[in-house]
Amino acid sequence: MSISCDMLVFGGTGDLALHKLVPALYHLHREGRLHDDVRILALARKDIDRNAYVSLAERHCRAQVARADFDNAVWQGFASRLDYFAIDATQRSEFAGLAHYLGPAEGRVRVHYLATAPNLFEPIASNLESVGLAGENARIVLEKPIGHSLESARSINSAIGQVFAEPRIYRIDHYLGKETVQNLMALRFANALFEPIWRAAHIDHIQITVAETLGVENRGGYYDHAGAMRDMLQNHLLQLLCLVAMEAPVRFDAEAVRNEKVKVLEALKPITGRDVQDKTVRGQYGAGQVGGHDVPAYYFEKNIDNDSDTETFVAVKAEIDNWRWAGVPFYLRTGKRMARKRSEIIITFKPVPHMLFKKGETNRLVIRLQPDECVSLQLMAKAPGKGMQLEPVELDLNLAHAFRNTRRWDAYERLLLDVIEGDSTLFMRRDEVEAAWRWVDPILNGWQEHYRKPRPYPAGTDGPEQADRLTERHGRQWSH
Ligand SMILES: NC(=O)C1=CN([C@@H]2O[C@H](COP(=O)(O)OP(=O)(O)OC[C@H]3O[C@@H](n4cnc5c(N)ncnc54)[C@H](OP(=O)(O)O)[C@@H]3O)[C@@H](O)[C@H]2O)C=CC1
Numbered sequence: 188m189s190i191s192c193d194m195l196v197f198g199g200t201g202d203l204a205l206h207k208l209v210p211a212l213y214h215l216h217r218e219g220r221l222h223d224d225v226r227i228l229a230l231a232r233k234d235i236d237r238n239a240y241v242s243l244a245e246r247h248c249r250a251q252v253a254r255a256d257f258d259n260a261v262w263q264g265f266a267s268r269l270d271y272f273a274i275d276a277t278q279r280s281e282f283a284g285l286a287h288y289l290g291p292a293e294g295r296v297r298v299h300y301l302a303t304a305p306n307l308f309e310p311i312a313s314n315l316e317s318v319g320l321a322g323e324n325a326r327i328v329l330e331k332p333i334g335h336s337l338e339s340a341r342s343i344n345s346a347i348g349q350v351f352a353e354p355r356i357y358r359i360d361h362y363l364g365k366e367t368v369q370n371l372m373a374l375r376f377a378n379a380l381f382e383p384i385w386r387a388a389h390i391d392h393i394q395i396t397v398a399e400t401l402g403v404e405n406r407g408g409y410y411d412h413a414g415a416m417r418d419m420l421q422n423h424l425l426q427l428l429c430l431v432a433m434e435a436p437v438r439f440d441a442e443a444v445r446n447e448k449v450k451v452l453e454a455l456k457p458i459t460g461r462d463v464q465d466k467t468v469r470g471q472y473g474a475g476q477v478g479g480h481d482v483p484a485y486y487f488e489k490n491i492d493n494d495s496d497t498e499t500f501v502a503v504k505a506e507i508d509n510w511r512w513a514g515v516p517f518y519l520r521t522g523k524r525m526a527r528k529r530s531e532i533i534i535t536f537k538p539v540p541h542m543l544f545k546k547g548e549t550n551r552l553v554i555r556l557q558p559d560e561c562v563s564l565q566l567m568a569k570a571p572g573k574g575m576q577l578e579p580v581e582l583d584l585n586l587a588h589a590f591r592n593t594r595r596w597d598a599y600e601r602l603l604l605d606v607i608e609g610d611s612t613l614f615m616r617r618d619e620v621e622a623a624w625r626w627v628d629p630i631l632n633g634w635q636e637h638y639r640k641p642r643p644y645p646a647g648t649d650g651p652e653q654a655d656r657l658t659e660r661h662g663r664q665w666s667h
Pocket residue numbers: 197198199200201202203204230231232233274275276277301302303304305307330331332406409
């Protein structure tokens with residue numbers, strides 16, 4: 188399907204637009220997935236002309252795209268789709284000029300991608316409406332996090348909902364666009380093998396880790412008001428948890444998939460008041476070494492208050508109160524400046540009911556999203572030689588090898604194409620986002636009252652030692 192479209196990127200000079208969106212659109216262009224008529228318009232306040240924007244975009248694109256995939260002639264073709272429009276998106280009066288620039292839609296889809304801070308979502312939507320740019324052919328894409336609490340998320344959702352009907356709102360969570368995340372659904376719902384054992388009777392616990400080696404980079408101003416809970420756990424990690432825990436949807440379409448995810452979020456056991464001291468761990472990185480380089484403490488990073496209490500690490504023991512998952516802890520953790528970059532889901536099965544051999548470990552299914560994409564099942568096998576010496580062996584499905592002739596798409600490529608094509612299966616519905624905040628809000632409130640100071644951890648480690656106690660208290664261990 189190839190659809191004629193105007194793609195407006197508000198925040199077009201920002202980090203997200205230049206590092207992710209422009210390179211993703213370049214790839215889509217390069218692979219011939221964009222209709223010849225697709226125009227891309229970057230918008231921000233900065234007073235620059237088209238040429239200056241194209242040079243800026245080219246510089247970033249060259250840095251992000253693999254050398255073998257960057258071609259000057261292809262770039263020229265892509266650049267001819269690009270333009271820049273300087274606008275202060277809070278100023279309604281400036282939108283008349285935008286409508287004039289765009290001209291009549293004439294059957295084109297209009298995608299308004301808000302790669303801006305969430306406080307601009309409401310004014311942009313209402314300003315677009317005021318000049319007729321929010322009609323039936325228009326879609327709006329909202330970046331996460333949607334708000335900073337349940338109340339603010341509701342307020343944003345209501346304001347956007349006044350202008351755009353729910354099916355035309357695309358709340359993006361780029362983790363849902365990652366190849367292995369979708370493979371998780373394929374694994375669960377296209378293989379008969381797993382369903383019978385995918386439940387409390389056979390699973391001991393589940394770990395979801397998203398560890399980054401990066402610090403806050405240039406995003407201190409935003410991050411210091413967000414922290415790891417709002418930046419990562421409220422969205423990416425809870426989405427992963429939903430995909431692991433949800434029931435099979437009746438169809439693979441937007442409503443059916445999202446209905447099942449909401450049920451999981453609604454079944455999360457609340458963590459309130461002093462519970463936060465037992466079931467959560469907050470951390471903040473201090474100075475340390477990452478990849479052999481010295482890195483500063485969080486409170487010395489750019490735009491961070493030096494007495495900041497913002498967490499750069501969070502670990503939570505989550506529980507799902509339903510038949511399938513009663514009694515199975517889901518240990519979630521995410522952090523910046525950790526020992527190594529990895530995103531993985533580990534399902535640890537229960538031990539066999541009666542062990543015949545001296546040594547036996549439990550089976551584990553590892554679904555790795557980053558840095559490599561693979562699914563691996565740890566089984567016990569007999570080591571060669573005399574006697575029944577058992578050793579764990581891995582049954583590996585390396586997705587990059589299995590599909591070695593296919594380029595791996597970046598999450599934003601898939602999601603941008605889905606928006607253009609009008610498929611919201613991999614986007615979050617309003618009730619989903621609000622259900623996630625409904626669970627997260629009491630934790631944030633509990634922290635205010637009972638857990639203000641994050642635990643320090645040296646950069647380049649697996650987080651504060653208190654995180655180990657979260658699992659060890661119940662006889663489990665984080666994977667290292
Ligand atoms: N960066 C990332 O990796 C990710 C970011 N996000 C989310 O994406 C959003 C954008 O993040 P990021 O790109 O990092 O932010 P940046 O601060 O880098 O970019 C913000 C952009 O908004 C523009 N802008 C600010 N105020 C206005 C205004 N009044 N009118 C028009 N344009 C304006 C800025 O340009 P100018 O100042 O010239 O107007 C700039 O282009 C945030 O919600 C963030 O949480 C989500 C996932 C990952």
